[in-house]
Amino acid sequence: SQKLPPGSRGLPIIGQSLTLLQVMKANTAKQWLEERVKKYGPISKLSLFGKPTVFISGQAANKCGEDHKRVRGALISFLKPESLKQYIGKMDEEVRRHLEMHWQGKQKVTVLPLMKTLTFNIICSLLFGIEKGARREELIKCFQAMIGGMWSIPINLPFTRYNHSLRASSRVQEMLKELVREKRIELQQKGTSSHQDLITCLLNIHGKDNEEALSDDEIVHNVMLVMVAGHDTSSVLITFIVRLLADDPTIHAGVVQEQEDIAKSKSSGELLTLDDLAKMKYTWKVAMETLRMFPPIFGRFRKTLKDVEYGGYLIPQGWQIFWATSMTHMDANIFQEPSKFDPARFENQATLPPYSFVSFGGGLRICPGYKFARIETLVSIHYLVTQFRWKLCYTDNSFSRDPMPIPTQGLPIQIEPKKLL
Numbered sequence: 001s002q003k004l005p006p007g008s009r010g011l012p013i014i015g016q017s018l019t020l021l022q023v024m025k026a027n028t029a030k031q032w033l034e035e036r037v038k039k040y041g042p043i044s045k046l047s048l049f050g051k052p053t054v055f056i057s058g059q060a061a062n063k064c065g066e067d068h069k070r071v072r073g074a075l076i077s078f079l080k081p082e083s084l085k086q087y088i089g090k091m092d093e094e095v096r097r098h099l100e101m102h103w104q105g106k107q108k109v110t111v112l113p114l115m116k117t118l119t120f121n122i123i124c125s126l127l128f129g130i131e132k133g134a135r136r137e138e139l140i141k142c143f144q145a146m147i148g149g150m151w152s153i154p155i156n157l158p159f160t161r162y163n164h165s166l167r168a169s170s171r172v173q174e175m176l177k178e179l180v181r182e183k184r185i186e187l188q189q190k191g192t193s194s195h196q197d198l199i200t201c202l203l204n205i206h207g208k209d210n211e212e213a214l215s216d217d218e219i220v221h222n223v224m225l226v227m228v229a230g231h232d233t234s235s236v237l238i239t240f241i242v243r244l245l246a247d248d249p250t251i252h253a254g255v256v257q258e259q260e261d262i263a264k265s266k267s268s269g270e271l272l273t274l275d276d277l278a279k280m281k282y283t284w285k286v287a288m289e290t291l292r293m294f295p296p297i298f299g300r301f302r303k304t305l306k307d308v309e310y311g312g313y314l315i316p317q318g319w320q321i322f323w324a325t326s327m328t329h330m331d332a333n334i335f336q337e338p339s340k341f342d343p344a345r346f347e348n349q350a351t352l353p354p355y356s357f358v359s360f361g362g363g364l365r366i367c368p369g370y371k372f373a374r375i376e377t378l379v380s381i382h383y384l385v386t387q388f389r390w391k392l393c394y395t396d397n398s399f400s401r402d403p404m405p406i407p408t409q410g411l412p413i414q415i416e417p418k419k420l421l
């Protein structure tokens with residue numbers, strides 16, 4: 001078919017970007033997309049962030065195609081189960097240190113920014129070997145500024161959010177290039193060791209003639225991808241679980257019971273293990289239901305490398321494709337009573353239709369950090385519920401998206417320490 005999908009591309013450059021950003025902020029983006037589907041059907045054209053785009057919805061749209069195999073391969077081998085096993089103890093230490101520094105002795109904390117700090121520190125220290133200190137502090141500041149403008153209108157004028165984000169991104173790239181140079185020297189001097197960080201692992205990928213397969217720029221961009229993908233998401237998940245546990249005494253009691261049973265089976269100061277995580281089945285179901293209702297990633301963009309025919313329409317080469325998680329997660333044909341929070345839906349995951357739970361994406365580019373995120377979330381919730389009781393400072397349950405969901409004021413809570421078990 002040579003027929004382009006229906007729909008208008010709006011004003012030049014701006015297209016529908018401002019509307020999308022507005023509805024994300026007001027948390028009405030799902031309704032806005034539903035209106036589009038009613039008006040144009042499940043495939044429609046529009047223009048987002050300066051690019052012609054096709055919005056697609058429905059389970060089939062969540063499956064995706066081609067991949068940059070080399071880098072992804074390295075990433076997957078890096079995040080393989082044997083490596084993840086070693087990370088549990090380190091994550092345990094990071095979480096405890098974080099709670100000691102930022103939670104203990106306090107009566108009130110704001111959860112979202114603290115969780116961002118925690119998950120960024122975990123990624124930096126576990127994946128990149130960047131331990132605490134001035135470099136990590138500067139990196140986190142620049143990263144937040146960069147992420148702040150990632151979904152903004154691409155107008156590069158002084159004082160625009162986009163311009164601020166680009167400048168922060170240049171500084172992040174400079175710092176990471178420096179780190180790549182240091183790691184290369186270390187690798188040449190010491191050779192490979194059994195436990196490497198991700199940058200060393202990427203430096204170690206070689207081509208046919210034994211030359212380094214990835215340029216410094218490629219390494220830096222992949223490191224940035226992992227840093228963004230790996231900390232902004234899990235921090236949102238943990239924050240929304242904290243909010244939910246404050247709101248729902250029954251679910252709270254179930255999680256506390258499971259985690260206290262595990263805590264009681266351990267001696268004081270003993271680190272959590274893979275076996276302990278395997279016992280946290282109920283807590284993980286609560287996390288999955290949280291991800292279904294409040295997916296950190298609202299939707300994803302792809303770019304067509306060639307003309308694609310989809311659902312009877314032509315999507316021309318070079319256009320963007322945009323799909324939205326909630327369109328599937330809130331579909332009553334897949335999840336009955338979709339607005340009800342019910343962890344029991346994940347009792348038997350095999351019964352869910354394919355590509356219906358897509359918080360981690362679907363198909364070839366599915367999130368490679370899924371297991372890492374699971375460990376990080378379970379370890380954090382374990383220490384939070386066994387060490388603290390909390391109450392929400394605001395009872396309003398709304399949130400806005402920028403593009404990640406942000407609960408009112410970043411979720412301030414009143415906390416009270418529990419007696420250690």
Ligand code: HEM
Nearest residue numbers: 229230233234237297359360361362365366367369372373
């Ligand atoms: C709750 C936590 C997380 C959620 C909800 C999440 C979600 C996602 C989603 C929706 C995608 C896009 C998949 C697609 O395009 O089809 C993605 C990609 C990715 N995620 Fe995650 N993620 C999480 C945690 C992590 C962590 C902890 C890491 C790293 C340690 C990570 C690394 C990545 C990377 C590198 C990609 C890009 C993969 C590619 O393009 O091939 N994520 N994630």
